[in-house]
Amino acid sequence: MGLFSGRKTVHVDSDILVIGGGMAGCGATYESRYWGRDLKIVCVEKANIERSGAVAQGLYAINCYMGMQWDENQPEDHVRYARNDLMGLVREDLGYDIARHVDSTVHKFEEWGLPIMKDPETGQYLREGKWQIMIHGESYKPIVAEAARKAATKVYNRIMVTHLLMDKTKPNRVAGAVGFNVRTGDFYVFRAKAVIVGAGGASHIFKPRSAGEGMGRTWYAPWSSASAYALPIQVGAKMMQMENRIVLTRFKDGYGPVGAYFLHLKTYTENAYGDEYESKWYENTKELVGDYIDRHPVPTCLRNHAILEEIKAGRGPIRMVTKEAFKDPHLETVGWENFLGMTIGQAVVWASQNIDPKHTNPELTTSEPYVMGSHATCSGAWASGPEDCAPADYQWGYNRMMTVDGLFGAGDTIGGTAHKFSSGSFAEGRIAAKAAVNYVNDLGSDQPRVSEQEYQDLEKVVFQPMENYRVGRNEIVAGTVSPSYLLPIQGLQRLEKIMDEYVGGISSHYTTNEPLLTRGLELLGMLKEDMAHIGAEDLHQLQRTWELQHRVLASESVAHHTMFRKETRWPGYYYRGDHMKLDDDDWHCFTLSQYDQESGKWELEKAPVHHIID
Amino acid sequence: MTRCDGCGECVDICPSDIMHIDKTYRRAYNIEPNFCWECYSCVKACPQHAIDVRGYAEFAPMGHSVRVLREEEKHTISWKIKFRNGQEKNFVSPIRTTEWGSIKSPSDYEAPSPDALKAQELAHEPESLHIDALPTLPVQKN
Amino acid sequence: MQTYIVVMILMVVGGTLFETLHKGSAKYFFDNWRKSKSKGSQQVGAGKLVSLAIQTGLADVLTSAEFCTARRRIAHLMTMYGFVVYVATTAIMVFGYPTPDSPTPAFLPQLWWLGGLLVCIGGYWFWFFIRVDVSAEGNSPFRIVRADLFILSLLASVTAGLIWAYLQARGSSMTDVFLGLYLIATTVLFGSVPWSKFSHMFFKPAAAFEKRVSDANGSRSNLPEPADKPKLYGSTRELPRHY
Numbered sequence: 001m002g003l004f005s006g007r008k009t010v011h012v013d014s015d016i017l018v019i020g021g022g023m024a025g026c027g028a029t030y031e032s033r034y035w036g037r038d039l040k041i042v043c044v045e046k047a048n049i050e051r052s053g054a055v056a057q058g059l060y061a062i063n064c065y066m067g068m069q070w071d072e073n074q075p076e077d078h079v080r081y082a083r084n085d086l087m088g089l090v091r092e093d094l095g096y097d098i099a100r101h102v103d104s105t106v107h108k109f110e111e112w113g114l115p116i117m118k119d120p121e122t123g124q125y126l127r128e129g130k131w132q133i134m135i136h137g138e139s140y141k142p143i144v145a146e147a148a149r150k151a152a153t154k155v156y157n158r159i160m161v162t163h164l165l166m167d168k169t170k171p172n173r174v175a176g177a178v179g180f181n182v183r184t185g186d187f188y189v190f191r192a193k194a195v196i197v198g199a200g201g202a203s204h205i206f207k208p209r210s211a212g213e214g215m216g217r218t219w220y221a222p223w224s225s226a227s228a229y230a231l232p233i234q235v236g237a238k239m240m241q242m243e244n245r246i247v248l249t250r251f252k253d254g255y256g257p258v259g260a261y262f263l264h265l266k267t268y269t270e271n272a273y274g275d276e277y278e279s280k281w282y283e284n285t286k287e288l289v290g291d292y293i294d295r296h297p298v299p300t301c302l303r304n305h306a307i308l309e310e311i312k313a314g315r316g317p318i319r320m321v322t323k324e325a326f327k328d329p330h331l332e333t334v335g336w337e338n339f340l341g342m343t344i345g346q347a348v349v350w351a352s353q354n355i356d357p358k359h360t361n362p363e364l365t366t367s368e369p370y371v372m373g374s375h376a377t378c379s380g381a382w383a384s385g386p387e388d389c390a391p392a393d394y395q396w397g398y399n400r401m402m403t404v405d406g407l408f409g410a411g412d413t414i415g416g417t418a419h420k421f422s423s424g425s426f427a428e429g430r431i432a433a434k435a436a437v438n439y440v441n442d443l444g445s446d447q448p449r450v451s452e453q454e455y456q457d458l459e460k461v462v463f464q465p466m467e468n469y470r471v472g473r474n475e476i477v478a479g480t481v482s483p484s485y486l487l488p489i490q491g492l493q494r495l496e497k498i499m500d501e502y503v504g505g506i507s508s509h510y511t512t513n514e515p516l517l518t519r520g521l522e523l524l525g526m527l528k529e530d531m532a533h534i535g536a537e538d539l540h541q542l543q544r545t546w547e548l549q550h551r552v553l554a555s556e557s558v559a560h561h562t563m564f565r566k567e568t569r570w571p572g573y574y575y576r577g578d579h580m581k582l583d584d585d586d587w588h589c590f591t592l593s594q595y596d597q598e599s600g601k602w603e604l605e606k607a608p609v610h611h612i613i614d
Numbered sequence: 615m616t617r618c619d620g621c622g623e624c625v626d627i628c629p630s631d632i633m634h635i636d637k638t639y640r641r642a643y644n645i646e647p648n649f650c651w652e653c654y655s656c657v658k659a660c661p662q663h664a665i666d667v668r669g670y671a672e673f674a675p676m677g678h679s680v681r682v683l684r685e686e687e688k689h690t691i692s693w694k695i696k697f698r699n700g701q702e703k704n705f706v707s708p709i710r711t712t713e714w715g716s717i718k719s720p721s722d723y724e725a726p727s728p729d730a731l732k733a734q735e736l737a738h739e740p741e742s743l744h745i746d747a748l749p750t751l752p753v754q755k756n
Numbered sequence: 757m758q759t760y761i762v763v764m765i766l767m768v769v770g771g772t773l774f775e776t777l778h779k780g781s782a783k784y785f786f787d788n789w790r791k792s793k794s795k796g797s798q799q800v801g802a803g804k805l806v807s808l809a810i811q812t813g814l815a816d817v818l819t820s821a822e823f824c825t826a827r828r829r830i831a832h833l834m835t836m837y838g839f840v841v842y843v844a845t846t847a848i849m850v851f852g853y854p855t856p857d858s859p860t861p862a863f864l865p866q867l868w869w870l871g872g873l874l875v876c877i878g879g880y881w882f883w884f885f886i887r888v889d890v891s892a893e894g895n896s897p898f899r900i901v902r903a904d905l906f907i908l909s910l911l912a913s914v915t916a917g918l919i920w921a922y923l924q925a926r927g928s929s930m931t932d933v934f935l936g937l938y939l940i941a942t943t944v945l946f947g948s949v950p951w952s953k954f955s956h957m958f959f960k961p962a963a964a965f966e967k968r969v970s971d972a973n974g975s976r977s978n979l980p981e982p983a984d985k986p987k988l989y990g991s992t993r994e995l996p997r998h999y
Contacts, residue, residue, distance in 0.1 A: 616956065616959050616960060616962075616963035617963060617967070619822055619823065619828075619960075620888040621823075621824055621825065621828065621888065621892075621996065622888040622891060622892025622893070622996040622997070623892075623993075623996045625888065625892040625893055625996065626892050626996030626997065626998055627996070634893060635888055635889040635892070635893055635903075636903070637901035637902055637903055638901075638902045638903055639903055639953065639956075640887070640888060640889060640903035640904075640953065642888075661824040661993075662822065662824075663977070663979055666977075666978075679978040681977075681978045681979045681980060682979075682980065683979055683980045683981075683982060683983070685982060685983055685985075685987075686989065686990075686991040686992070686993075687987035687988070687989050687990060687991055688982075688983050688985040688986065688987055688988070688989070689985070689988070689989055690983035690985050692980035692981065692982070692983050693980060694978060694979065694980040696978055704980060706980075706983050710989075713989050713990070714989055714990060714991065714992040715990075715992055
């Protein structure tokens with residue numbers, strides 16, 4: 001805040017606006033500069049780009065690397081892998097596009113200074129698994145942020161983007177965004193010719209297993225507040241597969257990663273009595289999904305399904321058998337550093353409970369559901385594919401452009417692109433950026449213009465929660481109970497309870513059905529109305545308010561999609577109690593949705609899945 | 615508490631916006647532990663090593679300690695884990711192989727040609743792929 | 757005047773003792789000291805302790821070494837030494853040259869002015885620009901909270917004192933007004949010790965000493981040892997103000 005000023009409106013003009021400074025946003029910023037030497041490239045980030053996003057604490061592995069230089073994998077292989085894991089439903093063109101570019105991204109990371117572990121004999125990257133390589137990635141994010149800062153005209157930190165702005169001269173074309181500065185409270189109006197959304201997916205839309213202080217220990221970052229979805233949804237961009245939420249089997253309470261354990265330490269799971277259990281559920285699973293259970297590797301959701309069935313049968317908890325592996329000091333080091341470089345909280349949990357995997361086989365659990373687009377799941381925006389290999393009906397404009405002109409996406413934002421992880425998200429940011437530069441160049445004099453009325457109206461909307469608190473506060477003596485406003489945490493807990501009980505969270509064993517979904521949507525509707533009455537005490541709470549707003553809109557989308565798909569495509573992620581089986585006859589397709597802000601209505605439709613790779 | 619001298623590094627770095635300044639001491643504290651990911655960004659950023667993490671009370675018994683020393687000038691990160699029962703583990707890892715600030719700006723590369731702008735190759739491709747050419751698929755007939 | 761100064765000193769001592777005893781900060785400090793000693797891998801002998809105390813005094817106290825950025829360190833040194841000189845010369849003038857019969861040597865008021873001005877420069881610079889809740893958190897410099905009690909009463913006291921001295925030299929009719937303000941601000945400064953950050957100026961050196969001892973005895977507050985690698989690469993630490 002200035003010495004004597006109140007709230008200012010700051011106008012920022014750019015050619016390309018990158019929303020979100022995570023892996024995808026940093027990739028987009030870097031690549032935009034390469035192709036647009038004279039363009040104004042602005043990156044806007046809710047936190048501090050140095051440690052923002054899901055890679056804040058670092059990573060211990062890069063989970064998407066082909067190794068084409070050593071003939072380890074080809075891009076087509078990765079498409080088959082992702083397709084298999086997602087029970088057949090991925091955008092093969094987008095996935096292929098990422099897979100063919102990701103190696104160059106990883107090589108640049110190494111060049112920039114990311115320590116990648118090497119096999120001492122061959123000198124090649126040390127493989128954790130078929131797609132994964134091991135890194136010392138504690139400073140992964142600072143390194144990548146440095147590349148973005150070198151490229152951007154300017155990086156704006158601590159500014160939360162709340163809404164996109166649309167072109168007032170042409171329908172269905174983006175023209176910028178608005179947001180507020182979390183430190184100074186200034187209102188920001190971004191005008192841009194093209195916008196690339198690289199914001200976060202959705203944590204905290206389902207009630208987490210730990211609901212007290214432990215609420216913070218979500219699997220996906222708590223600051224992934226579904227802005228990747230809410231921003232495009234609001235302006236009518238089509239979304240895909242929003243029902244495809246992911247449930248993760250991870251170490252208990254800390255949600256520490258198991259990848260290195262399975263792949264490098266070669267550990268395995270067993271039930272509470274020390275027995276193998278997965279094969280017991282083969283027939284049961286086959287009845288639900290048919291031949292999909294015979295695929296190799298077994299799809300992630302089906303492995304979850306076996307765990308859930310075993311636990312329901314009363315033979316939990318499921319444990320990771322580590323005692324053998326941890327006898328090897330090298331593997332023991334990997335087992336611990338795996339957490340320290342990626343999920344420190346798991347090391348804290350084990351230290352606090354005296355769990356030494358040399359002497360104890362630690363407990364696993366299945367997490368609450370998350371909705372995101374860069375892991376073993378692919379919810380997100382429906383985007384146009386690469387010109388050289390996308391099928392005709394997957395291509396209507398520039399690569400990674402959504403169904404709104406000039407609106408591009410990367411990372412969690414884009415649907416259908418499972419298993420891209422950090423490197424793939426960065427690569428996708430680069431892909432979107434190059435396309436956005438072309439789009440901007442092609443615009444010529446036909447530039448989008450923002451409506452002053454629109455952003456002035458939005459300014460009132462953005463800061464209304466602070467006004468609600470300021471005025472409503474006069475009604476009560478003190479405390480958290482007000483008849484006229486809801487605190488952001490109260491709204492969040494209500495959202496999480498609705499999603500948990502009606503849309504397939506942990507308390508219902510991830511199961512829902514049409515009556516539950518109908519009721520859930522009613523309750524979400526009332527929550528949405530109450531969102532006009534959130535009271536934000538200060539700018540921090542205002543950020544929490546807008547995170548909640550984005551989460552609520554994304555949750556509505558999730559509920560509608562879950563209702564629309566009348567099958568259980570991913571048992572182990574969620575179940576439709578009224579349509580328990582996988583149904584390839586009717587549902588080997590994508591679900592698409594479009595939201596109309598004016599009417600509040602959702603339109604859902606199917607889209608064909610084209611298999612361009614055999 | 616006394617180790618904190620109110621420098622603001624943790625406030626500046628926290629991805630969750632939960633490290634803020636106390637009104638009585640003008641020092642930093644975690645205002646919302648239920649939105650804390652235990653990412654340790656603040657811990658690593660504190661020049662006084664004044665920040666320590668106590669595992670989530672909801673499931674972490676007391677008496678443990680996981681502390682870190684991130685030494686940028688040495689390109690190392692060192693961890694000391696102390697179990698509740700006193701057992702200790704120590705780890706040291708590299709964090710970077712190049713100098714801080716040494717990344718070449720994309721503008722420093724030769725500007726791409728208009729043809730390159732229209733092709734599928736991204737910056738530094740195909741060289742940085744370490745193979746001859748960017749893979750592509752034959753166009754599908756739908 | 758002399759009585760007043762003695763009362764102020766007693767208030768500081770009393771306030772600090774109250775703080776340490778009633779709030780238990782002394783007990784906490786000594787409990788922590790004992791814990792660190794028992795967890796330490798090696799004994800720290802008396803001679804080593806003295807040497808660490810001297811190091812603490814020289815580095816942390818005399819040169820404010822704990823401050824990690826140049827501007828914070830400089831502002832603190834100005835304010836600290838300014839205050840020491842200002843208080844010392846006040847005491848010397850009040851006790852050494854109390855009446856017009858014993859005229860004050862000219863250098864003393866000059867030093868008094870210098871000290872006061874240093875406090876004002878360092879202090880106002882801190883107040884408007886360096887304060888973490890303003891610079892890193894983005895609050896307005898006019899937002900006042902309890903943590904500001906010490907610095908504001910210090911600045912009020914010194915500012916009022918300087919103005920009073922200036923007006924007195926010019927024979928102004930407003931002199932007594934500013935003497936009154938000066939006395940009020942000074943009383944608040946020294947009287948509010950149990951509620952302000954004043955006593956932390958004594959806690960800080962104690963904590964700095966304790967830290968050196970815990971590094972020496974191997975407990976290091978559970979921190980890992982520094983890595984056995986050379987310092988080849990710089991750091992890119994910037995001012996924590998990225999917004």
